[in-house]
Amino acid sequence: MNRALNYLRASRASEIASLQRLLRTGEQITAISELIHVLQRERGASNIWLCSAGRLFGEELAQRAAEVELREQRAMAVLPEAEAQPGYSRFCMLIATALQALDSLPALRQQVHSRTVTQAQAMDAFNHIICTLLNLVFEAADTASEPDISRALIALFSFMQGKELAGQERATGSAGFAAGEFTETQRQRIQVLIAAQEQSFATFSQFSDAENLQRWQAIADAGSQIERLRRIACTGAQCGENGVLQWFSLLSSRLDQMKQIEDTLCATLMNRCQCAIAAAQHSESPPIAIGEEASFSLYIAGASWLSGVETTLDSNGLAPQLGRSVLALIREQSQRLQMQADELASMRASLDERKIIDQAKSWLMQQHGFSEQDAWQALRKSAMNQNKRVLEIALAVLAVAATLKA
Secondary structure, eight states: OHHHHHHHHHHHHHHHHHHHHHHHHHHHHHHHHHHHHHHHHHHHHHHHHHHTTTSSSHHHHHHHHHHHHHHHHHHHHTSOOSSOOTTOHHHHHHHHHHHHHHHTHHHHHHHHHHTOSOHHHHHHHHHHHHHHHHHHHHHHHHHOOSHHHHHHHHHHHHHHHHHHHHHHHHHHHHHHHHHTSOOHHHHHHHHHHHHHHHHHHHHHHHHSOHHHHHHHHHHOSOOHHHHHHHHHHHHTOOOOTHHHHHHHHHHHHHHHHHHHHHHHHHHHHHHHHHHHHHHHHHTSSOSSOOBTTBOOOOOSTTOOSSTTOOOOOOTTSOOGGGOSOHHHHHHHHHHHHHHHHHHHHHHHHHHHHHHHHHHHHHHHHHHHOOOHHHHHHHHHHHHHHHTOOHHHHHHHHHHHHHHHHO
16 A cells, blocks of 8 residues: 555656646746747837838837847746756757747848848748747647646737737738838738737637636727728728838737736746645645554455444445545546546647648648748638638648658
8 A cells, every 4th residue: 555655646746846847837938928029029120120221210129139138038047957858858959949040130130230131031030030939838838737737828828829920910010111002912911910810819718717818808909090000001002101100109009918918827827837736735645644553445245344343335345434545545636637638638639730730831831932821821711712621721731741742
């Protein structure tokens, strides 16, 4: 019996260690969230500078770069040590990719400042850097093993993704307004970004807690002024240079409101990790005594195990006098873990669908030179034409890719 208790304690100790690791991951995600937010600001300012031919936002470039450098230092300070740990291989690889992308920032800034890079090239470069950081959040959501924490992580990742798409909309719109007109590509891209935001925020709404969902619902409506400017951008109507300042101001204010919700989602994640750790620590020691005079017995063929004492068997084969026995503790732990596994399986299915769609987009981008938005639009349009889910179209694309590869 001592061996069974040792393994039960080991199970709970492992659970606590996993939760503590998630808590540290939550701290890293919070720092990454801050870094992404200031990168989004720098991207927007860079777009306006490039598309206005150096007339607007020149002073902001240095200020935005300084903000990014500060947040980058804080994010680096909370990263895990670069040492081998079980189950850390993919996470470390993603960190390496993100660091490599961040290392490209100084050269990119120089190109932006000297205007030797196009707006589209600068936009793609900033998007890539932010994407590598978001991948770290996605990886955390994909590997969490506690349902409440997984829900918080998926809600946070989906919201961060939606906010990034909103940031890309701000940057794309800023480029068009700064130039005085929108290209057909820019108009289509804004439409795709608006639709993609709706998808991300729908996923967020599915997994969010009630309090944060209520906060989002209060600002979900973009407002009449933003909608008016969106119509100008999407219809190709003429727009003056003042439009860029109004657009950037309105979208920045909305993104700042989103950042406040993102902060509360990070706080919710941290709180759930801390509560789960406290609960696991509280139940770490089973409330029974183990010794020579207090062991548990199983009934065999219904025979009474206490001589001279009438004992009724229960459906579990345990004596009622034992109360909460070791077997009950083990069974309770097993049932709880099974419930977690079932709930996680459902949530992981949502993440797996996202992975399949991302793989299909990547293949379309490689084969046809699509941008990520163009690839998504192609999948979405095909799904609408065939009255199917985007997932089904993505699976079909991957089947074609596998056939061609073979």
